[in-house]
């Protein structure tokens with residue numbers, strides 16, 4: 616979650632459920648760990664082969680947690696993967712409290728090898744930040760002062776209903792896994 620305290624963060628995006636390789640999962644992965652790891656309860660022991668798992672594609676949100684736990688689960692897909700762009704996060708300091716980064720570009724498709732659209736977008740954000748922010752003002756502080764609507768206009772980023780999660784539903788989205796519930 617470190618990205619949420621970043622002035623600008625680029626986060627990889629998966630848009631397809633992982634693929635399970637039974638022969639690897641059976642040998643090297645823990646089925647209970649995998650089942651427990653999924654924040655949306657999409658993983659369960661495989662019918663007819665409880666040493667492997669199956670994924671409910673309707674429930675999967677492509678977060679990649681299971682992939683990071685088990686090399687028999689593969690989520691990378693060069694056709695559908697990409698990145699999202701987040702802006703305005705910071706940890707607290709002596710002047711002001713913390714700010715969550717907000718989603719400003721939900722998805723950009725891969726542009727190997729130079730990612731020219733991503734680089735152009737970040738450069739534009741940095742230019743308008745440099746031209747408009749006050750001395751010592753962090754990215755998020757500057758945007759909160761001028762308003763997100765103005766930021767999108769200045770940065771020439773198209774706004775969509777998917778942008779700027781205000782975290783109203785974070786209790787639902789962050790606290791569904793058993794690991795979070797246990798610490799409540």
Ligand code: SF4
Pocket residue numbers: 632633652653654655656657658670674675676677678679680681682
């Ligand atoms: S990618 Fe995330 S949501 Fe999908 S099965 Fe794996 S842990 Fe669950």
